[in-house]
Amino acid sequence: MKTSMDLNLVVVHVANALVTIDSSQVPFKQFRPGVGPYGEPQLLKLIVKHLNDLPEYDRSARTKRCPDLLIPGKWAIEFKIARPFGDNGEEAENWSVNLLHPYPGNVSSIGDCFKLRDLPASERKAVIVIGYEHSPPRIVLAPLVESFEVIARDVLQIKLSHRIETFREGLVHPVHQSLRVFAWEVLG
Numbered sequence: 001m002k003t004s005m006d007l008n009l010v011v012v013h014v015a016n017a018l019v020t021i022d023s024s025q026v027p028f029k030q031f032r033p034g035v036g037p038y039g040e041p042q043l044l045k046l047i048v049k050h051l052n053d054l055p056e057y058d059r060s061a062r063t064k065r066c067p068d069l070l071i072p073g074k075w076a077i078e079f080k081i082a083r084p085f086g087d088n089g090e091e092a093e094n095w096s097v098n099l100l101h102p103y104p105g106n107v108s109s110i111g112d113c114f115k116l117r118d119l120p121a122s123e124r125k126a127v128i129v130i131g132y133e134h135s136p137p138r139i140v141l142a143p144l145v146e147s148f149e150v151i152a153r154d155v156l157q158i159k160l161s162h163r164i165e166t167f168r169e170g171l172v173h174p175v176h177q178s179l180r181v182f183a184w185e186v187l188g
Contacts, residue, residue, distance in 0.1 A: 005056060005074040007126055007183055008164050014128060015166045015181045017050035018043075022171045031087040036132045036176020040081055043130070044068055066115060067125070076123040078112035082131035084139040085175050091139070099129060099148045102156060109148055113158045116186045125186040127160075132176035135169055145182055152184075161185035 021043070022035035031037035038046070044063045051061040051071075060072050067076040080098045085091055101108035104115075109127050116125035129148075131141040145163070152158040161184050169178040 005071065007185055010075060011164050011166050011181050011183045013051055013054060014047055015168050017047045018130065018179055019168050020050055021046050025172055032173055034171055034173025034176055036083065036171065036173040037087045040079060044079060074123055075126055076116060076119060076121050077126045077128055078116055080109045080129050082129055082141055082144060087175060089175050096144050099144055100151060102151050110152055110156065113152055113186050127184050127186060129182040131180040131182065133178050134175065135177040141180055159187040161187060
């Protein structure tokens with residue numbers, strides 16, 4: 001049976017899971033402790049583990065190839081990470097491509113919108129971006145996020161809901177000190 005679950009709630013739960021993962025101080029591979037350096041597949045597995053500990057998910061959330069996260073009967077969600085700086089504190093090369101590459105069939109958030117729009121699933125569809133910044137930001141994520149919205153809506157006519165956003169600070173990593181979780185429902 002299909003029941004409603006607000007995307008705002010999913011975003012808050014994802015942000016809370018990220019803070020919990022961060023506070024464990026378990027490093028990803030050879031990187032410094034904190035949630036920031038985790039790769040997308042490894043991070044999604046940990047997020048799902050935390051979501052499934054919450055009663056709203058009834059232990060049903062799972063990772064898949066497409067979509068990245070499936071909450072059966074509720075949401076099909078694709079994730080991307082926006083990380084302007086690497087673990088070493090140097091600006092990452094091509095980091096914004098994860099959101100902006102405007103062609104179907106690629107791995108950007110815009111490509112994910114096309115993929116979700118064409119996905120034959122009964123679940124509502126959404127894109128979530130996990131972004132990391134310094135505190136205060138050395139590179140502000142807002143221009144990237146706004147560019148994603150303009151390209152998706154105005155250039156490619158992808159129908160998106162209004163942006164949902166939450167912010168957490170005080171992360172343990174010296175470079176990835178705060179996080180922003182952005183989400184849009186992909187409509188139509």
